[in-house]
Amino acid sequence: MADLTLGSTSPAERPAPSRRRVQNVNAPLWRNAIFVAPYLVFFVLLLIVPLFWGMWMSLHKADAFSTGRFVGLANYTRLFNDRIFLQAIGNTFYFVLLTVPALALIGLLLALALNRQTRTAAVLRTVFFASSVLSVTIVTLIWRIVFVPGFGLLSTVYGWFGATAPAFLSDPKLVMIAIAIATIWWCVGLPMMLFLSALQQIPGDIYEAAALDNAGRWRTFRSITFPSIKRTFVLVVVIQIVLQFQLFGQARLMTNGGPNNVSTPLVLYIYDAAFKRWDLGLGAAASEVLFALILVAAMIQYLVSRRKGEDA
Incomplete structure (x- = not known):
């Protein structure tokens, strides 16, 4: 007992424990920003900078060689005094109304029909999704072969019954419907x-x-089914609104905006203004109008769907 007492040390003689830095587990670790830094760099350089650069350019008289002088809202005034630009806005909205509801409904019906754990359903899912991986050039080539008058596939089918196929690509009343059919066939997979x-x-x-x-x-x-997938339905509609407002390749390759500009969408108008007439200020102003239209349309759809969900 005496030995045990002599070998023990008093609390005052014990070495003080080393003070470790206690770290708050909820505190942000700024070194984690290294992992997102590459994405942020490309996001800023490829999206944020061009967005503000386009806004700045839309206020100037710019061409391919110089920014030119500051003109304020003159480019926007020129836009809304241009009959072709107003027609392009109407064409774009008409195309969105033709494609977005059809893509949402057809996609939902296909999903309901092919939601089976069978080999046939798997093959059909692959077939319907396969068109989505094609380029716009191949898609328009296929549908030009279908719609071309005289010897196209549609004319051949009509000829079997002794009838004449409508001239989809040259009739002002049918040309946007033809482009919408090709687009629905192309985009329904997503x-x-x-x-x-x-x-x-x-x-x-x-x-x-x-x-x-x-x-x-x-x-x-x-x-059961629709309430469970309501958020997905809203997501599909918003995605398709954003995508279909950007119609360009189909109209450019199938009709080149004709006849009489009835199939000229906003993006094709921007392309003609900026890269054919080299009026970059006007093209930038039209781009900002397109951005505002997409933003407003998507937000309205989102807010309306969210309000309906809350009321339900």
């Missing part, structure tokens, strides 16, 4: 896959309970 992904997240137990209650297909879809 909405279909998004809806399939959302449908496969719905638990199967809910459908089993609905079957026990003798719920029909329409009631099951209205009460």
Whole structure:
């Protein structure tokens, strides 16, 4: 006992414990910014800088060789006094109305029909999605072969019944419908896959309970399926609004904006103004108008859908 007492040290003689820096686990670690820095650099250089550069250029009389002088809102005044520009806005909205509802509904119907764990459904999903990976050049070439008058595929089918096919690419009333058909065929794969992904997240137990209650297909879809994929439906509509407002390649390659500019969308007008007439200030102003239209249309759709969801 005495030895134990002699070998022990008093608290005053014990070495003080080393003070470690206690780090708050919720505090931000700025060194983690290194991981997102490459993305931020490209995001700023390729999106933010061009956005503000375009706004600045739209206020100047610019061409391919110099920025020119500051003209304020003169480019915007020229735009809204241009009949072709106003017609291009109407053409773009008409095209969006033709394509966005059709893409959302057809994509949803395809997803509902192909949401099966069978080999046939897997093959059909691949077939319907395959068109989405094609370039716009191939898509327009295919549909020009379909719509070309006289010896196109559509004319051949009409000829079997002794009828004459409509001149889709030269009729002012049908030309935008032809471009919309080609676009829907090309773009329907993405909405279909998004809806399939959302449908496969719905638990199967809910459908089993609905079957026990003798719920029909329409009631099951209205009460279970659609409420479960409502957010995906809104996402698909917003994505398609943004994409279809940017119509360019199909109109450029199928009709070149004709006849009489009835198939000239806003992006084709911007291309003609900036790269054919070398009026970069006017093209930049038209680009800002297009950006504002896309932003407003997407936000209206999002807010309306969100309000309906809250009311429900």
